[in-house]
Amino acid sequence: MxxxxxxxxxxxxxxxxxxxxxxxxxxxxxxxxxxxxxxxxxxxxxxxxxxxxxxxxxxxxxxxxxxxxxxxxxxxxxxxxxxxxxxxxxxxxxxxxxxxxxxxxxxxxxxxxxxxxxxxxxxxxxxxxxxxxxxxxxxxxxxxxNDNKLGASLGDYAVKKLGAKKIAVIDDRTAYGQGLADEFAKGVRKSGGGVQIVAREFTNDKATDFSAIITSIRAKNPDLVFFGGMDSVGGPLVRQMKALGIKTKLAGGDGICTEAMPKLAGPTVGDEAIVCAEAGGVTAxxxxxxxxxxxxxxxxxxxxxxxxxxxxxxxxxxxxxxxxxxxxxxxxxxxxxxxxxxxxxxxxxxxxxxxxxxxxGALTLYTFKGGKKSLIEVIK
CATH class of the missing domain: 3.40.50.2300 (Response regulator)
Incomplete structure (x- = not known):
C-alpha cells in the first residue's frame, strides 16, 4: 500500500x-x-x-x-x-x-x-x-x-481661445521638446491673426537656472509662454518666471501635464496659470x-x-x-x-x-485648479 x-x-x-x-x-x-x-x-x-x-x-x-x-x-x-x-x-x-x-x-x-x-x-x-x-x-x-496633432491643436487653441498675440517659445533641445515646440510654432502661424513668435529660447533637460532666458523674454512682453519639455524643468521655469515678474500663462504638452507639476511649480502659481495638452483623449x-x-x-x-x-x-x-x-x-x-x-x-x-x-488619435486640454488637473476639453 x-x-x-x-x-x-x-x-x-x-x-x-x-x-x-x-x-x-x-x-x-x-x-x-x-x-x-x-x-x-x-x-x-x-x-x-x-x-x-x-x-x-x-x-x-x-x-x-x-x-x-x-x-x-x-x-x-x-x-x-x-x-x-x-x-x-x-x-x-x-x-x-x-x-x-x-x-x-x-x-x-x-x-x-x-x-x-x-x-x-x-x-x-x-x-x-x-x-x-x-x-x-x-x-x-x-x-x-503625435506632435503634429498636439502642437497644431495647442497653437490653434493659444490663438483662438487664449487670445495670444505675442508668444515666447522655449524648448529643452530634446527630440520631444524641440519637436513639440516646432509643431506648436507651425500651429500658431497657421492660425493667422497677426500673431508673433517674439522669442525662441533654448535650455536643456537638466537645467535649473533660467534667469537669463526669462530676462530676455520679459523684455519682449509676451502674453503667453510655451515650453516644450518635461515637468522637472517646466515646474522650476514657471516658479522663476513668477519670481522675475512674468505673470502670463505657460502652455505646454504632456510633459508638463502631470500631477507633480503644481508641486514643482510652487505655491505662488495661481489657478489656471498653466494650460497643457495630454497626447491622448478620453471622451465622456x-x-x-x-x-x-x-x-x-x-x-x-x-x-x-x-x-x-x-x-x-x-x-x-x-x-x-x-x-x-x-x-x-x-x-x-x-x-x-x-x-x-x-x-x-x-x-x-x-x-x-x-x-x-x-x-x-485625440488629445486632452487641461489646466490646474487647487493643485489638481482640471479638464478643459477633448479634441479629436
Whole structure:
C-alpha cells in the first residue's frame, strides 16, 4: 500500500511538473525612466504595464487554446538615449516577446532600430515625435496622438481661445521638446491673426537656472509662454518666471501635464496659470473606465496615476490581443496582427494605421485648479 501511494505521488509530481513545463512564458519588456528627474513618470507607466500583466495572468489568458504566463521585465533608461539603447539591446538579447516603451521620444527613437533589427514589436504609451513611427520600421507603434496633432491643436487653441498675440517659445533641445515646440510654432502661424513668435529660447533637460532666458523674454512682453519639455524643468521655469515678474500663462504638452507639476511649480502659481495638452483623449464615454482604472491603480500601488498608466495598460492588452488573434506569441507571427487589431481599452479603441500611429488619435486640454488637473476639453 505504501509503495502504491509513493508511486501515485511520483506520478502526480510528474504531471504537475509536465504541466508547468507546458505553460508558455510570454516576456514583455518595459523600458522607461525608473531613476532620475522623470522617474515618477516612468514608474507610473511601468506600473500600468505591470497591472495589465497581473490581470492577464489572473484571468488565465490563453493563446491558441493554451494558458500562458506573462512576465514583465522592466529596465531603466533614466530618460537617456545612450542608456536606452543599452536597455533595448538587453531586452533584444533576452528575446522578449514584445516591448512597452520607451517613455520619451528621445529614447524611443534610437531604441526602435534595435527592436526593428531583432523583429520585436514596440508600443510606446507616450512618445509623440512623428519621427518615431516614420522611420520605415514596421515594429514601431504608439497609443497616443503625435506632435503634429498636439502642437497644431495647442497653437490653434493659444490663438483662438487664449487670445495670444505675442508668444515666447522655449524648448529643452530634446527630440520631444524641440519637436513639440516646432509643431506648436507651425500651429500658431497657421492660425493667422497677426500673431508673433517674439522669442525662441533654448535650455536643456537638466537645467535649473533660467534667469537669463526669462530676462530676455520679459523684455519682449509676451502674453503667453510655451515650453516644450518635461515637468522637472517646466515646474522650476514657471516658479522663476513668477519670481522675475512674468505673470502670463505657460502652455505646454504632456510633459508638463502631470500631477507633480503644481508641486514643482510652487505655491505662488495661481489657478489656471498653466494650460497643457495630454497626447491622448478620453471622451465622456470612456471616462468611467478611466476612473475605475485609476481607483484600481491606487489600491494596487498606493498612489494616483500621473499621466500614462492607463495607456501602458492598454498597450500591453493590445499586444496580448494581437497574440491571441495570431494564435502565437512569436513576434514574427503576431506582428502583422498588430496592424489589424482593434482593442476596446480604458482609453477607447486602440487601432493602428500603416505607420503604427493610433487611428483617430485625440488629445486632452487641461489646466490646474487647487493643485489638481482640471479638464478643459477633448479634441479629436
Amino acid at each position: 505504501q509503495q502504491k501511494l509513493i508511486s501515485l505521488a511520483v506520478a502526480a509530481t510528474v504531471l504537475v511538473s509536465g504541466s508547468a513545463l507546458a505553460q508558455e512564458v510570454v516576456r514583455i519588456g518595459y523600458v522607461g525612466p525608473l531613476s532620475g528627474q522623470s522617474a515618477h513618470l516612468g514608474t507610473d507607466t511601468s506600473n500600468g504595464a505591470r497591472l495589465a500583466v497581473e490581470d492577464l495572468n489572473a484571468k488565465g489568458f490563453r493563446i491558441n487554446g493554451k494558458a500562458v504566463k506573462f512576465v514583465l521585465q522592466a529596465e531603466d533608461d533614466a530618460a537617456d538615449p545612450k542608456q536606452a539603447t543599452a536597455a533595448a539591446q538587453k531586452l533584444a538579447d533576452a528575446k522578449v516577446n514584445g516591448v512597452i516603451g520607451h517613455q520619451t521620444s528621445g529614447t524611443s527613437i534610437p531604441a526602435s532600430r534595435i527592436y526593428y533589427n531583432a523583429g520585436i514589436p514596440q508600443i510606446s504609451a507616450s512618445a509623440t515625435s512623428p519621427v518615431y513611427t516614420h522611420q520605415k520600421f514596421n515594429t514601431t507603434f504608439r497609443v497616443v496622438a 464615454a470612456s471616462q468611467k473606465k478611466v476612473d475605475e482604472f485609476g481607483a484600481r491603480y491606487k489600491k494596487r500601488f498606493g498612489q494616483d496615476v500621473q499621466i500614462y498608466a492607463a495607456y501602458s495598460y492598454d498597450a500591453v492588452m493590445t499586444m496580448a490581443a494581437a497574440m491571441a488573434d495570431a494564435k502565437s506569441a512569436d513576434p514574427k507571427k503576431y506582428l502583422p496582427s498588430l496592424f489589424k487589431v482593434s482593442y476596446q481599452g480604458n482609453i477607447g479603441t486602440v487601432a493602428f494605421d500603416q505607420f503604427g500611429d493610433i487611428k483617430d
